[in-house]
Amino acid sequence: MDKKTKGQELAESILTDRKSLPEGNPGIMKDADAFCEGYKRFLANKTEREVVEYVLPILAEKGYTEYSRGTKYKPGDKFYKVNRDKTILMCTMGRRPVSEGVRVTVAHTDSPRLDFKPHPLFEDASMAFFKTHYYGGIKKYQWTTIPLSIRGVVYTKDGRKVTIRIGENDDEPAFLITDLLPHLAQNQMKKGASEVVEGEQLNLLIGSLPYDDEKVKEKVKLAIMSILHEKYGITEDDFETAELCAVPAFKPRDMGLDRSLVAAYGQDDSSCAYAEFMAELDTVDPEYGTVTIFADKEETGSDGVTGMRSFFFRDFLEDLAQDEGCEVRDVLRNSVCLSCDVSAGFDPAYPEVMERNNCCFMNCGPCLAKYDGSRGKYSTNDASAEMMNYVITQFRDAGVTWQIGELGKIDLGGGGTIASEISVHSIDTVDIGVPVLSMHAPIEVTAKADVYMLYKAIRAVYDSRKPKDF
Missing domain, CATH: 2.30.250.10 (Aminopeptidase i, Domain 2)
Incomplete structure (x- = not known):
C-alpha cells in the first residue's frame, strides 16, 4: 500500500469524513435488523391512544409502577404517569437527587x-x-x-x-x-x-x-x-x-431487496418514540434520572391538554421536586433534553431543495439539528454551543455515529419541533431524529441502521455520568 502523503494525513486529522453506517461498521445491520423487528410491531399502533395502550403492559412486565405523588423513590426505581390516555411519561430514578437535573427525551406519537x-x-x-x-x-x-x-x-x-x-x-x-x-x-x-x-x-x-x-x-x-x-x-x-x-391501512414492511429500509405510515415520529422507549426500558441504575415522554398534538401545534404546551410535564417535575424537598426551577435548570424529531432525508429525485453540506443522508446515523424554525431562524429552539458540546461528547464517548444538518435550503425549508415547547421551561434542548423520505406521506421510509443508532444515541445520554456544567 502506498504511503499516505502529508496532505492525506492532515485531511484525515482535521476534515470531516462521513461514511454510511453499514460502510463504517459492516456488522451493524444484524443488530439493526433485530432491533427493527420490534419497531415494526410498534408501528402497528397508529394513533397516540393506541401507543399508550400498547406500552402499558410492557411497562408492567418490566417492573414499572404508576407514579404516586409523595412516594420516596429509590435509585433504579421505574414508574410512569399517563395523561388522559394520550400522553405518557416513563421514568427511571437516578442515583443523584432530581435537584441536580434529569435527562429528558420527548417524541410525539400522533401523525398526520x-x-x-x-x-x-x-x-x-x-x-x-x-x-x-x-x-x-x-x-x-x-x-x-x-x-x-x-x-x-x-x-x-x-x-x-x-x-x-x-x-x-x-x-x-x-x-x-x-x-x-x-x-x-x-x-x-x-x-x-x-x-x-x-x-x-x-x-x-x-x-x-x-x-x-x-x-x-x-x-x-x-x-x-x-x-x-x-x-x-x-x-x-x-x-x-x-x-x-x-x-x-398498510402494514409496516421491510423495503428494498436488501431489506435495509422500513416502509410504513407514521414513522414521523414513531421512529423516535420507539428508540427512546427502548432506551428507557434498557436503562439500569442511571446517574441522573430519566424522563421519557410520548406526547400528543405535535401535528397541530402542541396545543391542548395532551400537547406539550400543557403544564402536565412541568407539574410532574414539580411533584418530583416536592417529593425530594427541592425547587422545580433547579430541576429544570440542571436538566437536558433530546427533542426526538425526524429530519428530511436527502432524496436524489429532489436535490434542488437541499443544501448538500448541511442536510442529512439515509444510513448515516441520526441527525442533530442545532436549530429548526424557518427562514431567518423564526420560531425556533437554537441549542447553545455548550449544549452541542455536551451532547456530542456523550456520543463520542459511546461510539455513536451521528450527522448534523438543516431541514432544506434556507428560503425553502423549515419546520417546528417539540424543542421549543421544552426549552421554554429553561431546559437546554437539542433536536435529534432519523432522516425520513416521503415525510408526512401515507407511507414514509426510514433506514433501519439510523433507527438503531438513534437508540444508541439516547442510551449514551441516559447512561452518561457526566454532569451538566454550563
Whole structure:
C-alpha cells in the first residue's frame, strides 16, 4: 500500500469524513435488523391512544409502577404517569437527587391523518360516506385511492366507551377516498397541487347497499348505521362524542431487496418514540434520572391538554421536586433534553431543495439539528454551543455515529419541533431524529441502521455520568 502523503494525513486529522453506517461498521445491520423487528410491531399502533395502550403492559412486565405523588423513590426505581390516555411519561430514578437535573427525551406519537367531522355520516348518489377534516400537514392528493382503516373511540348515550379499529386485517373491509378518472380530469390537472384535491372532497366511501324498506328516505345511510349499531351499539348522535380517524391501512414492511429500509405510515415520529422507549426500558441504575415522554398534538401545534404546551410535564417535575424537598426551577435548570424529531432525508429525485453540506443522508446515523424554525431562524429552539458540546461528547464517548444538518435550503425549508415547547421551561434542548423520505406521506421510509443508532444515541445520554456544567 502506498504511503499516505502529508496532505492525506492532515485531511484525515482535521476534515470531516462521513461514511454510511453499514460502510463504517459492516456488522451493524444484524443488530439493526433485530432491533427493527420490534419497531415494526410498534408501528402497528397508529394513533397516540393506541401507543399508550400498547406500552402499558410492557411497562408492567418490566417492573414499572404508576407514579404516586409523595412516594420516596429509590435509585433504579421505574414508574410512569399517563395523561388522559394520550400522553405518557416513563421514568427511571437516578442515583443523584432530581435537584441536580434529569435527562429528558420527548417524541410525539400522533401523525398526520384524517379526523372525522362531528357529523360525519352522509349519503349521496346511493353511496354512504364519512366526512373528514385532515389533521396535520398533508398533501391531500396522496390520500385518495389508497386503503384506509378506521380507528378511535366513541362514547354511547349510556356512557360506554367503545373502541373501533377496523380495516387493517385481511378479513376486514377497507375504505378509501375516490378520485377523478384521467379521462375526465382535464380541468383538475390544470390546478396547483394544493388544489387538485380539496379538503371537502376527502370523503371516505364506506358502503353502497340500501336498507330494505321503501319508506326510508336515506336507505344506504340507514343500512350503514344499522351495521354500526349492531356491532358497536352506537347511534348517529354518538358521533358527537367520538374521536375517530382514518389512517393508511398498510402494514409496516421491510423495503428494498436488501431489506435495509422500513416502509410504513407514521414513522414521523414513531421512529423516535420507539428508540427512546427502548432506551428507557434498557436503562439500569442511571446517574441522573430519566424522563421519557410520548406526547400528543405535535401535528397541530402542541396545543391542548395532551400537547406539550400543557403544564402536565412541568407539574410532574414539580411533584418530583416536592417529593425530594427541592425547587422545580433547579430541576429544570440542571436538566437536558433530546427533542426526538425526524429530519428530511436527502432524496436524489429532489436535490434542488437541499443544501448538500448541511442536510442529512439515509444510513448515516441520526441527525442533530442545532436549530429548526424557518427562514431567518423564526420560531425556533437554537441549542447553545455548550449544549452541542455536551451532547456530542456523550456520543463520542459511546461510539455513536451521528450527522448534523438543516431541514432544506434556507428560503425553502423549515419546520417546528417539540424543542421549543421544552426549552421554554429553561431546559437546554437539542433536536435529534432519523432522516425520513416521503415525510408526512401515507407511507414514509426510514433506514433501519439510523433507527438503531438513534437508540444508541439516547442510551449514551441516559447512561452518561457526566454532569451538566454550563
